[in-house]
Amino acid sequence: MYSNSKIAKAVRLAVMFGAGATAAMTTTSFAAGAEEGADKIEKIQVTGSRIKRADMETSSPIQVTSAEDIEVSGFTRVEDMLNTLPQIEASSTAFEANGATGRGGLDLRGLGQQRTLVLINGRRMQPGGGSSGSADINSIPGALVQRVEVMTGGGASVYGADAVAGVVNFIMNDDFEGFKLDVNAGAYQHNNNNGYIQGLMDTAGFEYPEGSSGLDGENFGLELTIGGDFADGKGHAVAYATWKRNNELKYEARDYTSCALNGTASACGGSGNAVNPNFYLSKPLANGGFDWDNSTYQTLDSNSNFTSAAGNVYNYNPVNHFMRPDEKIAIGSFVDYEINDHARPYMEFMYMRDQTTGQIAESGTFFNENYLIDYDSPLLSDGQRGYLTDTFGIGSGDQFATYIGKRNVEGGARANLIQHDSFRIVLGSEGEINDTWSYDVSMQVGSTTVDNVYINDFFAPRITTALSASGESCAATADCIPYEVFTYQGVTSEQAKPLTGTASMVELSDQFIFSAFVTGELGFTMPGADTPVAAVFGTEYRKEEYERIVDEVYDKGLLLGQGGPTKGLVGGYSVKELYTEFSVPLLEGVEFAELLVAELGFRYSDYDSIGAHETYKVALDWTPVDDWKVRASYNRAVRAPNIGELYASQALGLWSGDDPCAGANPSYSAAQCANTGVSGSQYGNVVPSPAGQYNGFFGGNPDLQPEIADTYTLGLVGQITDEIDFSLDYWTIEIEEVIGTVSEDVTLSQCAETGNAAFCDNINRNNGGSLWAGTQGFITATNLNLASRKWEGVDISGSYNTEINGHPLSVTSMTTYMMTKEFEPLPGTPEAIYDCAGTVSAKCFPQPEWRHVVNVNYDMGDLGFNAKIRYMGAVDNGDFDTDPAKADKNDQLVGTGIGAQTYLDLSARYTVTENVTTRLGINNILDKEPALTGNTMDNGAFYDQLGRYIHASVSLSF
Template sequence: MNHKNILARAVSLALAGGTLAVSFTGSVAVAAEEQNAQKVERIEVTGSRIKRTDVETSSPVMVMDATEIKQSGYDRVEDILNQLPQIEAAETSFLANGATGTATLDLRGLGSNRTLVLINGRRMQAGSIYSQSADVNQIPASLVKRVEVLTGGAAAVYGADAVAGVVNFVMDDDFEGFQFNAGASGYQHKNDNSYIQGLMDERGYDYPDGYNGIDGKAYSMDMTMGGNFDNGKGHATVYAVWRRNDELRQGSRDYSSCALNNAGTVCGGSATAPNPYFDVFPVVDGEMGKDEFFGFLNPNGAGFIEDPDGVMNLYNYAPVNHFMRPNERFSTGAFVNYEINEHFRPYLEVSFMHNRTAGQIAESGTFFNNELLMDYNNPLMTDAQKAQLQEYFGQTPDDQFIMYIGKRNVEGGPRSDNMEHTSYRILTGMEGDINGTWSYDISYSYSATSSSSIYKNDLLATQIPQRVGAVGTECLEADGCLYYNVFELGGVTAEQAAQLAGVGTLNGIVKQTIYNGYISGDLGWSLPTTENTIGVVIGAERRELDYERTADTIYAEGLLLGQGGPTEDIIGDINVNEVFAELAIPVLDNLNVNLAGRLSDYDTTGTDSTYSIGADYTLADAYKFRASYARAVRAPNVSELFSSTGIGLWSGADPCAGSAEAIENRGLDAEMCARTGVTSDLYGNISSSPANQYNEVSGGNTELKPETADTYTVGVVGSPFEGFNFSIDYFKIKMEKVIDSIGAETILENCALTGDATFCDNIHRSVSGSLWLGQTGYVENALANIGSRTWEGVDLTSGYQMELGSGTLAFSLNGSYSIKKEIEPVAGASNLAYDCSGVISSRCGVASPKWRHTIRTEYLADDYSIALKWRFYGKVDYNDSTDVLVGDGISSYSFFDLSGNYAVNDYITITAGVNNILDKEPPMVGGTLATNANTMSGFYDSLGRFLFTSVGVKF
């Protein structure tokens, strides 16, 4: 048995096996071509720089190829990748309030900052002034040859951020010819949700009914050209992509046309309503008294109507909010390779992207933010209003009171965060053969993203006191000042509101410079047990990351009332020098061991090492068993280190707010709530935030240490009979010293349950006990190395193809089963740990089904193909003490997609399809569980049926 035959058999097994099982149609054809090839060529596989003949490594790699990408109908990369069961939704176009304007990927649900994104094996830069994660908007979907997803840790090979794994976009840089594609898509839905329509009928809200036609339309065009030059010594590929999609507001769907309360049982809303709300406390001996009047203007008179629970006049802020943001994007770039000789092959990659989007949310308001000292000489209040408050508090006309005002700025229109991103990336280098067994690769890359956020139509806190007649202020008409007449129904005019409006501006740039060089080759000797020689890679890398975000005065001083607090500058840089090495050691003809190590020296956190070991064993040319262990270290990023500490908002619930009955229904009592700062007088008398938003103090921490992770995988790849292949892999990821905040709601709950000072010392209630009225009540929730996370699960892929008639019938499966997603919020406190697998709660974030899969069936003929896809999400149980779902949990969900393409002739191809054929709505959840629009937007199909078509011309 000679060396070449062993390699050929290895390639055959690998390509028939599980790595390419997910890539369905295209990879089946590739596998067939390569199995029939006479030459065994060494290739580089994601997860290693060692070129090998076997695409199956000791760590599992899944592949999605260009055919599936095209037939998915999506041209946003995040929408394409979020179909994989191993990826959870992160930043998508279906977020509005607090959106970064970027698109990010979250492998395993460990966070997008722990998913390393590569282009042709080289890392991308951070995405924007809000995000330290790579923005996949920069990647042209039409030029992606395949996406390789490595689901084991890969920090030893690629450096930090690869805790959960790697997503590598392999681009079609050897394209030949000319290609032009034009496409259009849109959503269609029948609004017939009787449950939420009934809730809106009770409130008298408007909502759409019946079919909406086609909305949320998107249009795209892309062009690619490529070919050889200089007698075949060089090759160049250039591309240009344009894409635009319309906005969709939450009022376009019945199930998102009102904001559900926490329990999902009524249409909630905000106490900051068009009809002003007033929270009033008497001043007693120079301090705020404990008595409280909470109410709004009486529409039938000049006085107030008391509303202690804040539910009589809620504002439905949902309809004007974006469900899907509008977006326009242009990108262009080129790939150039040139061979001067076999020892010197220079290459160049350049790309440019400009992206514009806007996140629209409901009108701004005063949001009970200003603590206003008032007296009974106020020029705006009526005599009846003054008399009513004096009687309520037992005051005289000479006394004073403190007032918080909640008034929605409907006269001024919605708020809008207009975001722009401009990114470019230049990579140049050279590679070549040193001799017959050794080669080198030296590269330099520079990438930068400049971005801006212009926040319009928010209200300025500083402009309110004088315009409502607060003590010690003046509003002089001669100076053009207009009173903000909140004490009269309809008293506020557009002109008055305009004087309160402000614009905040953020600008920033993130720059990344990478110097990389390595040599790879064959040591030329082997162990006595085999003829296969040992492969090696040795290299060094330097990365320089500079991050700068500049806020104008309005942002920096927190003057915009809708922001929840200041947004300050962030300026910082991180430099790291690294050396790395890999070894591929054949132990037997059918047993290989792979070693990798990296030593990293950060100028912020010092020196750390990462390493991995893996092994694979081939049995009878039909099965490959594999196992790996990897140690990953992720150093804190610029934002985590250098963000300033300030007050902001968190979404959730205060478990000790509301009536005594409501608190006891959550499993708490007066003694437990006392631990969180609720006195006996306040127990059962603290109002909940109608918008489910509370104050927290958060920010970066320069004392952060790197987090560590140990990743284990064990699996088998097999091809037991012709046409069928499968892979099954168990994984476990154990993270320690996790860089995160404990979570304000977790702090409140654990304080109430345990009384532990670790939690209770971080809770600061206002005099009224509130954590949302004004800014004197808040929870401290800064970043720290807090505890651990343990993820366990199993991935399964399989594929089968057979000849049928004049074509080929192919089946494929990609599934993932979650065994455990355990979070320990404080190191060593195992009694506080909770499992997020198979449940949904505000502590865990997005729903986490135990089982997800995608099954695809496709028939391929000479000039057409048709594919049916089944995307399945397992049921999710409810598990939280403060929130309730719409129902007892989320039942299992199935979405069915149908697509096909037809080759009109040798040059023209038409593709069309329908995703979510049955127009299934996403599951509705209560206010504290929704990411947007009463659901987990971007995780489940959010807008109903999706129709798409495109025409491609190639010659």
Template sequence: MYKNSKMAKSIRLALMFGGASLAMSGTAAAQAQSDDEQAEEAQERITVTGSRIKRTDYESSSPVQITSSEEIKASGFTRIEDLMNSLPQVEAAQTSYIANGASGVATLDLRGIGTNRTLVLMNGRRLQPGGVYSQAPDVNQVPAALVERVEVLTGGGSATYGADAVSGVVNFVMKDDFQGVELNVGASGYQHNNNNEYIQGLMDDRNFDYPNGGSGISGKSYNIDLTMGGTFAGGKGHATAYATWRQINEMRQETRDYSSCALNAAGTACGGSSTAPLPNTYFAPIVNGEYDFDQEVFWSLNPDGSFSPYDGSNVYNYAPVNHFMRPDTRYTMGAFVNYDVSDSFRPYMEVSYMHDRTAAQIAESGTFYAYNVLTIDNPLFSDAQRQQFRDQFGPDVDEIGTYIGKRNVEGGPRMNNLEHNAFRIVAGAEGYINANWSYDVSFQYGSTSSSTAYVNDFYLPYVSQALGAEGADACGDGCTPYEVFTPGGVTGAAADALGGVAIMTGTTSQRIVNAYLTGEMDATFPTSDLPVAAVIGVESREIDFERIADTIYQEGALAGQGGPTNSLAGGYNVKEIFSELSVPVAEGRDGIDSMTVDFGLRFSDYSSSGKETTYKVALDYNITADWKLRASYNRAVRAPNVAELFAVTSIGLWGGTDPCAGDTPELSAAQCANTGVSASQYGNIDANPASQYNGIFGGNVNLDPEVADTYTVGVVAAPTDNLNFTVDYWAIDIEDVIGTVGASNTLRQCAITGQAQYCDNVNRAPSGSLWRGNEGYVVATNVNVGEETYRGVDLNANYIMEDVLGGTITARMNGSYYLEKYADSTGQDCAGLVNSVCFPQPDWRHSLTMTYSSDSFWTAQAKWRYFGDVGYDEEVDNLLIADGGIKAQSYLDIVTTFDLNENTSLLFGVNNILDKEPPMVGGSISTNANTIAGFYDTLGRYIHANVTFRF
């Protein structure tokens, strides 16, 4: 259709440089082909992401962003989530930069609409859910070296692929037609110059240690990727096999000055935890069997063994031993095989296996203010301490209630060892029924087994026993008293004896049977000579999930867990019928080079939520051979997953601030009274120095499915031989959103509005606290929280200049502008805004890549990644208040490739070559280490190199 047009030349340009907003698949982009051969192949029928109809052009009626294998390699990333998070259309979700709360998996969040609303495919077929803590696919099972390209479809794809495609689709197209043998060996690491005077000054004020000057190269990683492929059976069959290994070393927060202490919520001082090596303890007498809050004191243990009122200075800097980047070891292997028995029967198979092991290290355990009652004659108290109690509470005091904040520095850090094993197999056959119709029938099975072993955390029954607490077993033979009130009294052996291990295993499985027919009908529209194309098919999916937690997890008996973690088991199945229709309306007329209207329809019957219908309509209008308009509407549906439905309600932790805590609360006494704060408590409730509070979380079997309407309108143009661009407006409206109002938001809305729908979910402890013990908490279980609205514009452009200094210069721009990001549950438009409920998605974000390809043996590339500024509208984080939010961030990457000979190439690159630090935020906003980890460049300069051998 576009063989001799500017659009065809633009296709060649896009193929050379990764594509802008085009869509390719199947055999249409073989690496070894010349540009002219690829343009010729544009006439062949191919399958475009977002549809199962085979087309003869590369553009689709829905915008598809493509990242090529060359771009993947140039990025230097071996973790596919790092590559995806560098795209302007993706927000950071679970990454290797998360320690406290790490799930061990890597997930994708397209548009910031949620990982559960981003459908992830491999070769057009679903990946199974990921692990014990995650219902989203784990992209660790996608080896970066084997990815031919990544196609990101904006807007709902439920009519084509079923549920979950609310924000769009990410399709990893693999190298399944590889010829020969390729060995890729790589290494990388991070380097940074520690010279942040601001935080170094704060640490000097606390006498904290921190690194200074050049860091050397840390966080080193190594990878080996082997790919083999070739034909067999006289060319009828083809097989591609691969095996990869990747090792990433840990980085702790102590390796960077800007993360060597935990900032307080305001970002004005090194905070830390009041659970300290010398304990801070709440004491009160037991009167008539009850803890007397009216007489409560908060005392610190002094080096001389006496107690004094807590003045805020006795805190523990828990940051240095926390992981900034987790260690990780991954193996993958797999194969893609097809065999042409005949044109009518071509069986194929895909098989893959992944083993991944990571460990999330966080600061030492502690007593974390667990409640215990001790008699005044307990041998842990000295005579001088007993006298202090009698002086404070009266001579007749007999029992003392305690909330002890003692850090287990004697026993070392906690560790969560996470392991995942993923297996996936696809077996099927395709072929032609006749000249116009073909079929595809497949069976897919995917399973992920995962486990977590949480080690070196305090086992609370042992602690109570070693304290000699009332109601606990006596500390007899084999029990070492826990000398918490004697400075230096706790030995390493005594601390080790209090440790416990919690173990949890999980298995998720996905079974899919899919069959469809696609072809052209013997029918045309009156104004067109081209036939109507159609798809009709059926699909059956079954998802099962089981998580088994041991007794320690289920009882929440480890001190640092924040509450119980329960077992979970459940599943659902769905049976579907789907169809598509592509109707050429006209071509070759004045003002209409070609016009096609596409329709899609899917009927789904869920065992969990009943019957649902999704549909789509799309317009593909080529005004001329070089200018196109496209528009689409999709109705998408997402049924609740197993965890959202069946998770047992339990207590856990949420990060943020209590606006009614501290000496000078953020909110007024009247507002705080709405949350349960009494007049005497106002101004006397302690804030948690670690910005962590209790919440009740869990599932809801009465959830309704989410329903979304998605719209796209765009222009695809090739105004010159050397330039093409696309501009697309997109809008996504979601109803019956599945989620939580959010503990932080619930608390604030209760205070501000006083409405029962919020205040009924705030339960303060008798002291007014939301973090001491488990008596105070905010309920944040799953509900249908209302509506969400998302709006934005994507811009992509490619430009080429030939015969420049004996080579070719290509330029590519990929940008995204967020217009609206509104949720009923928060009442806020989070586009370009950061606060306690808004992720800092800038209004505008882009990458601009310039590549010079010489006519000899080398290529050089420079990339500018830009994050626009983000506003801040709260009164907590003084760092953000001073800067007006997060300032715009720019990063510069360079990479050079050398083809040493026909068989060997070398690549060397540096990302963030100027070593720009991530923007620092206070404890109420930070996701890890005083920053938005994994979104902005987190660790400084990234240096990478690899050598590739081809045979």
């Protein structure tokens, strides 16, 4: 066993190793029972290892976010708080509407949710309802979270697949005693005075809000926690109940989102699916197809005559949800009972129901189909027939071909109604086998059901029928009203109502896990050490199943606003695993080696989908002198393809970006665009998508092989003085056989620049050269085993603790410097490698090279103050270069990138009585706005989206 003096030192170092936490931390948060002078030291498990130890010391860097951090932030959604950490790139959030899943996800290092493993009390969290199997952290009760441990540097040998980037472990306060009621509320406020964007909207003739927004986007929450002992102290139970509600907020509430910007953020753009419809018109080809080489683009004047459609776009932004409305209830309990030292059964139960709605702009015809319409149709005016005759030489008895862009403003916005129901049950027992060995055996069942109902989208067959007014189809169809799309402002709500449809889908995710392991000391020591070698031996069986059940409307893609069909999916896999870990003290108490420990890990995983694979780790902890530590580790991870990656049906969908061979002045030469399928006559005449959305062909691949990842870390931890300590860790993650898709933008650029068939064969243009009009033009981007990715960076943490006027003051900081974020799309194409570090573009999520969080706490007893500074460095835009003089009021270079962002959060705590505590705070007190990045790239959800966030809470505890 460790000596007490060494434990005291280890606990002191534990605080230092977690110095990057965003608020002050105490040793009791980490090592309950590890008190100097105690006869027996209680050992605990720490994230990154199943070997029990008496401190937080591991070879992998761990950042700790305490319950106090979460309370200080004022956020009612746990993911909002964690997304402010420099190591985490914002993923699924409440700020998604188009394509919303309703889930809250975590994405370590920006490697994807599928490569971030989420744990609860060291056990894998159940899937959140999607085919990727990623967790939905919405179901985690914030009031019961004791701390969150973020371990970077891999963890597959300890926890299994998906821990490529690392692990996020939610430690629940299952020892809570008493009664606690937390009541909280928050709202946003913003001053709408962005002169740059308002100028663009004035030019476009769009409306926008001005002045203070008042309080909007309100959220409310009630969290009840009850805990205590029973059976004369042998048992302990904790129960919780949570209710939370967020009100909706639309883009129209902020001036900077009140218009749909073009790709360069230099003008208000919009969609060609306009209120006053736009038409591509041509004489049909012999096969009934559209003749793009001899076509025109027209809209209607006030007399319903065809006229040029140039500039006729619809500003689709205002009606979209900026923040979705959401309501959640959750209940659960944690129970344990000590029969004796050898048997301590426990149970964990969690249930959540979450309901949200993702509203986006009204549906439309979206130029989706080539309609053949009779020249003699009563829908047309004599003036329109004259135009068709003069332009295309057609007359009575003929047909003309048209693609129509009409926005369904008469029918209202589209919406996806989403309901999640999830539960998780863990039953197990732990205990002592003897004085040095213990065991843990558990069975875990998790299940999530997601109901999706999509409403108010145009139903394709009804549009076709309503346009056939000259024939018998409409007349013979009940409730069919001719669609007066060729009459200026001729479409009424009565016409629009029967043209929409509803689609429904149910997703079922099930997980079963059996786990058993023993941990203890082997009874021998290495020659230079006094502490015995410790080990873990374990086994685990895991089964994952997913089913997506869709109705005929989804299956056949009958809703025009979906971008293509959504197919059903049934899939699953199981894995049997054996694993072991060893902690081997090599040297103790010698010169330049107060402690030298080697850590080894190995896991054998046998999948029924991809066969057997091994993962392992080798790590070294070296404490040369008191209060200084060097740590290094190597982890091999193998990530098996998930259910969606393997089995998702291949179908059309949409991607956002830019076609560099479209427009009157293409970015590439005629020869380069010819590589992508643009003919000489089409060059300079291919119409770009006004909304920046293009067709893609997506889906799974049952022949995928697993990803292979190697993670290296090298760190230094030190205590400079009794008040100052720090940690510095270099890390790199290299992944081969990456499972994913080649970015559509990369496919286009590499094909144009190199003519490489590996890229060009995936570009399919329609007969007009388009990748978006109709369904014949698209880029194939199905799942593949790609080449490689390399992420590289440095994490720096520090803390300073002192007193001012007899009251404690603490300053903590956490920094990530992203050195490399390198993508190699396909093997053998080094010219296609691109680096996203410090860059934002259509293919790069915004990745600042520097991200900092500095937290200052001053505790005056009943009164406490907190100040937090969050910093994101500037990112360049490599896609285009516009006038750098065009800067908005936040000094962000519009169109050329995103300027550095600094946020200041202030909050205060006041303890009214022993039982009542109040909090008040304002995040982003300076009202910084997100960047204006245009419609072809993401502005980064980790930036504050809505301005100031004002929050208040009251806690009652007994």
